[in-house]
Amino acid sequence: MTSATADPFAKIRAATNSHRARHGCNAYPYDNGPLLAALAAAANARRIVELGTALGYTALSFASGAPGATVDTIEGDPEHVGLARENIAAAAMDHRVIVHEGDFAVVLPTLDPGYDVAFFDGGAPVPALHKTLRGLLRTGGTLITANLNHGGAAEAVRKALFDGKTWRSALVDEHGETAISVKL
Ligand SMILES: C[S@@+](CC[C@H](N)C(=O)[O-])C[C@H]1O[C@@H](n2cnc3c(N)ncnc32)[C@H](O)[C@@H]1O
Numbered sequence: 053m054t055s056a057t058a059d060p061f062a063k064i065r066a067a068t069n070s071h072r073a074r075h076g077c078n079a080y081p082y083d084n085g086p087l088l089a090a091l092a093a094a095a096n097a098r099r100i101v102e103l104g105t106a107l108g109y110t111a112l113s114f115a116s117g118a119p120g121a122t123v124d125t126i127e128g129d130p131e132h133v134g135l136a137r138e139n140i141a142a143a144a145m146d147h148r149v150i151v152h153e154g155d156f157a158v159v160l161p162t163l164d165p166g167y168d169v170a171f172f173d174g175g176a177p178v179p180a181l182h183k184t185l186r187g188l189l190r191t192g193g194t195l196i197t198a199n200l201n202h203g204g205a206a207e208a209v210r211k212a213l214f215d216g217k218t219w220r221s222a223l224v225d226e227h228g229e230t231a232i233s234v235k236l
Pocket residue numbers: 068078079080081082083103104105106107108109110111126127128129132154155156157173174175
C-alpha cells in the first residue's frame with residue numbers, strides 16, 4: 053500500500069494486526085482492500101459472500117466498492133464477530149454487511165445461491181469448502197481465493213482453479229498467493 057489515504061479502511065487493517073498480537077489468533081488481514089473494492093465494482097456486484105471476517109476489514113472494502121451490494125461474511129471466533137460488528141456499525145454499513153457467526157461449513161449451506169462475488173480468506177483453502185462456494189456463485193461470478201500458496205490441501209484447490217474447464221483463473225501476485233477466477 054503506497055499511502056494510508058489510498059485505503060479508507062487502513063485503520064481497521066492496523067487494528068486487526070494489533071488485535072492478533074494480543075489475541076494470539078490467525079487474524080492476518082488481507083494485504084489489499086482497495087483491490088477487493090475495485091473487483092466488487094468491476095463485477096457490479098449485488099451479492100457478495102466472504103469466508104473469514106476477522107475485524108471486518110475486507111467486508112467493508114467490498115461494501116465500499118459496490119455501494120448497492122449486500123455482503124454476507126462468515127466468522128467463527130466470537131471475539132472477532134463482536135469487533136467486526138462494532139467496526140461495521142461505526143462505518144454505517146451494518147444495514148448491508150451481515151456477519152454470520154459460526155463455522156464456514158455450517159453457515160454456507162444456509163445461504164441462498166446466486167452470489168456475484170465470493171472471497172475465501174479463512175486460512176488455507178480446502179476443496180470441500182471451495183466446492184460449496186462454487187455452488188453459491190452464479191455462472192460468470194467472480195471467486196477470489198487467498199492463501200493459495202499455503203501447500204497441502206490448498207494445492208488441490210489451485211489445480212481445480214486452473215483446470216481450464218470450470219474456471220478462468222489468473223494469479224494476481226508473484227507469490228501465487230491470490231487467484232481471481234470466473235465461474236464458467
Ligand atoms: C485470515 S483471517 C480473515 C482476515 C479478513 N478477511 C481481513 O482481511 O481482515 C481468517 C479468519 O477466519 C476465521 N476462521 C478460520 N477458520 C474458520 C472456520 N472454519 N469457520 C469460521 N471462521 C473461521 C478466523 O477466526 C479468522 O478470523
